[in-house]
Amino acid sequence: MERFSRFVLTHRRVISVLWVVLFVVGGWASSILAKHLNQSFTIDGTPSIRASQAVTAQYHTGGDLDPLVPVLQLPPGVTPEAARPVLEPALAAIPGRVVDYYTTGDRRFIGSDGRTMFALVYTPATGDQPKDARTQIDLAKVLPAQLAAKAPPGTQVHVTGTGPLSTNSGNSGGQGVLTEALLGGAGALVVLAFVFGSLLALLPLLVAAVSILSSYLVILLLTHVMKVQAVVQYMVGLIGLGVAIDYSLLLVTRWREEVAHGADNETAVHRAMATAGRAVLVSGLTVALGLLALIVVPIQFMRSIGIGGMLIPVVSVAVTLTLLPIILTGFGRRLDWPRLRHEDKPSRAWIAWARGVVRHRWVAAAASLAVLVTLAVIALGMHEGDPTTDSLAKSGDAHAGLVALRNAGIPSGVLTPYEVLTPPPANGAPGADSLTGGTGIYAVVPGQGTGAAAASPGRWPLTVILPVDEAASSEGQHIAKLVRTGLERTVPGTLVVSSALANIDNIHKMYGQFPLLLTVLAIVTFVVLARTFRSLLLPAKAVLANLLSVAAAYGGMVLIWQNGYGSHAIWGIPATGGIPFWIPMIVFAFLYGLSMDYEVFILSRMREEYDAGASTNEAVVIGLGRTGRLVTSAALILFLAFAALASAPFTFLKIFATGLGVGILLDATVVRALLVPALVSLFGRWNWWLPGWSARVLRTRASPVSNTTPESS
Template identity: 45%
Template sequence: MDRFTDWVLRHRLLVALGWVVVAVAGGALAPTTVDRLSYEFALPGQPAYETNVDIAERFGGGSDDPLVLVVSGPDAEGRAVALARTVEQQVDGTRTVTARDPGAASLTGRGGTVSMVVVQPRVTPGPEPYAASQPRLERLAAQARADAPEGTDVELTGFTLLSEGGASGDRSVLVEVVLGGVGALVVLALVFGSLLAGVPLLVAAVSILGTYLALLGLTGITDVSFVVQYLVALIGLGVAIDYSLLIVTRWREETAGGRANDEAVRAAMRTAGESVLFSGVTVAVSLAALVLTPLPFLRSIGLGGLLIPLLSVATSLTLVPALLSAFGPRLTWPRRASSDGRSRFWARVAALVVRRRWLTVVGASAVLIALAAPVVTLTLGSPQLEGLETDAPASRAVTAAIDDGVPAGVLRPVELLVPTADVERVGGAVGDLDGVGAVAAPSGEGWSDGGDTLLQVWLADDPASDAGRDTLDRVRDVATDAGATGVGGSPAEDADFVSAVYGNVYWVVLGVVVVTFLLLARALRSVWLPVKALVLNVISIGAAYGVTVLVWQEGFGSELLFGQSATGVITTWVPIAAFSFLFGLSMDYEVFILSRMREAYDEHGETDRAVVDGIAHTGRLVTSAALILFLAFVALSTVPSVEVKILATTLALGIVIDAVIVRGLLAPALVAVLGRANWTMPDQLARVLRVRPS
């Protein structure tokens, strides 16, 4: 590390200019990168996905839920039929279903004053599948409302619109980064009280823009999921600040100890820099295990997870020492007083934890187990309609129609691809099943192709409910036996997504655990410290999942915090995406703490004293970094999309639980309990890892 640092200091101007070029290019090309991201959760080989691809190519739709026009008032059905004809004429490529199509009578409510038109427009690639047609449908709905007599209403709605909170357009992730950056600046200003607060933010900005530039190249090779943009922006913000904050804090300690500026930079790089390098590589290599999965969605998260820490490490180990060498003393303005980096508050906390180690272990473990317990009831899927209810007209219209007897599954139909000659037989067999509200066989243009006809099955219950999922299973079995060539629609694809992703996720997690253990064992020269770190990661993430289940699936606090009812489920992709975020961040914090404890133990050989020294020097850093990320995730929760709100909740809770309960209390208590065992490694493992045994 000394030779590398010397090179950076000799070429600090070249280093700075290089990163300026990267940042400018990344910023200029960031919109292009975002435009190239994929919004498809491809599931190659899964039956529902393959059927939906076939449906989309031949008919349009498939995994994209339809829009719905809700007409209420006198002669609702007649007006709905007339509106459907207008839509077909003025919105090219649009298929419709009304109550007068075969099998679709239930689109009109029992009272006759509410009737629906199911509208399947042509899909546009990108974040909004109906970006081209939705504005025209909204104008037609407004025109129909204006032309209708008093007491008649027309609303455009649909599951996609409701899940996005009624917002139009996809809000840029830049908003979350700016909000998170403002929160980070406030926290860093309180930590440093000087211009040094700007260094971690500058490094984070360069890291994020550099990663976006790398992603642009990656999109030319493979599909990259849109989820990665959030991962890059928010995790990049947190990790880059963590790494640079660790180096800057250590530099301040060394200058407080009397070292000259460049010597302090070298000492900081020799200690904190090595921790940053190891932490970044550990996170990158462990998350790269996702690349081995058969699903493009998870592979892209793995690749994104690989790039973020690597770019953050690169900027932290080059740009930070260059800036500190050139401007370090001047950046301490206006707080000129040096700091040895030791927090008296965290030293007292650590000393108390060491004295009450068993009580802390039992108490913290009990709290974490209680928080994680609800995870056993975790149910994956798309949000239930009840969880999307708001005071918006589009939501009220849907609620009124379902209350009047329209099947809840209309907004998320199950689609059957059936040979035209077998339509009556398949439709009859499926329609007789308990839980099926209706089987529509529209005869209009666009519903038949090449000897196949597309049927729509509307479940009586919400497809995301327990009853709806049970009915879906029966529909898939009976339809296939009766002669259907494929069963598609978003409910069926959701079910396949869960089995495809989480059926093999154990092998992915096992791979991550093994790789991380080996890297930690080599760096810390210990076998029990890595075991402890991995166990704590599992407990921490489990607690975050558990509280998310309480808030969103069960509804404890969702109204108070977000003004929305319980969704009844957790979005299918949230747990695996949250794992990618939280595992890396938790491992960062653990590496910072354990590396400092290891350093202290090597110095004086006393475990209890090493625990206090390690927490005293890293407690404030970890909590500050966690607070920055917590604020970033709070900003993310303001996105209208319910699915993003669920992800933001998991991440924000996970960071707080991990930093305060796990790393602040349980981790140091366990190190104190293990005593001498922390610092030992079997000779055989030491030889395999090529490290000197303790």
């Protein structure tokens, strides 16, 4: 790394100009990036998608979106039959396919009060999910007024459904990723000012700005060769803020330490690059590997998240190891003013903490494992599914419609009906007429409804099944699976469209390769860290601790969101009853890499102290004394970035940000401040064991246990 730092300083002008150009062009790229990103979360090749495509092809409506559900509360004394002359043509005129009391004759479209009625509106479908969703949202905005104008005077009209409820769960305009990044940046500046006590606090923010905007430029170029998921923009903006500051924080802190020991600017830069720079390189590599591992998942949008997300740690490492040394060499001492903090000695508070952990290492290890294992056990109860309707909009027209349905005795499962496409009966085979209700089914009705597509010849019979339980619940998914299995057996060739079944199919496809992903990632990480730490035990412990840390973060998501212990108190949102199926995978990819940052920061310094002649316990104390404040500050900055993301619209972003935030806090406190130093102290000299055969494979120096420094207690 010292040779590389000399190359950087030799070519400082060219490198500086290059980053200035990328910064400026990246700013332009960030302004147009959103319209080039893919908004769809559709997973191709599943039975649900094939069924959805068949319905869309034959009826040009419906597909993979749940229908809009207009709810009409007629005035006292007016029955649905009395209102038929005006309501039937009004409902039939709605764009798309409408299934209601008038098209089916089924009185279960009417509530127990005899005055509340609902309809299912399957909006026009083109096969472009984001475009179809926008069409549905636009229709939901104007439909209440249009129906109220035709309905009997005094009729209350609301339009609900999973789409309108999700749209109203937050401000759809949102604060925008820029505003959220600024919020995270403001919090980061406060933490950095405390850490440095000088104008050096501005440097990590500068590195983050260059890294984020440069990454946006690369992602914009990437959109021309592949589809990139829209959520990547949030990830780069906010997670980039965290990792770029992490890396620059480590390098600047080490530079200050060398300067405090009497080195000149340039010598301090070379020494910082040889130690902290190497740790930054390894950390960035592990974060990038964690995200790149998503390419194992056979889903296009997940692969795009992995590739797009991988760019930010790579670019952040490049900026930290090239631009930052140039700035420190030229302006470091002038920026280190008023220098309210010094780095000549380790933190006394962290030295005291580390000695306490070493002295009570069995208690520290047991206590930290108790917390992590308890949360990991809670994670076993995770239900992967969309948030229930209760956890979506709590006000507005869509919420009022949902309340009206329930007050009339109509179950919320009607918001997530099944569309059943059956082949025409032939040779005595059963057809759509054989479909009947059963346990968990509210109604089974003809699904052709109104509209030009419904009257077109050559269409397969279409039936709509209204379940009692909504698709987001475990009961709703169980019933949907039973319905599809039963129909495929009794009516061969049947295709069933259901958001509950889509969730089941997506989980199967996404997590079918998860064991392979874990295996590949664990092996690659082990090899990288074994070479970095010159040890076999430390990387094995790091991999296991990271997996346990991620599992504990899952447990936090289950407690806070699925079970509601925190979602209502913090955001005013009731328990969701489930976690969206894609969130655990992405949380795993990010947390596995991000939390490894702290492992590398701490253990690299412990290894350095041990190689300098300290015993294992002394290396633990000094290593944690030097890195403890840095790690907790870096974790706090990342947490603030995720807190900013949690302020974004839509419940799924809040859940995602919570998983990352909880994971980072647990990792920086319970894992790195307790478990890691306790275990290193317990393992003693075996931490540093690297036999000759493995050293030859890793192309590094061996570290036989017999030659290690005697341990002191």
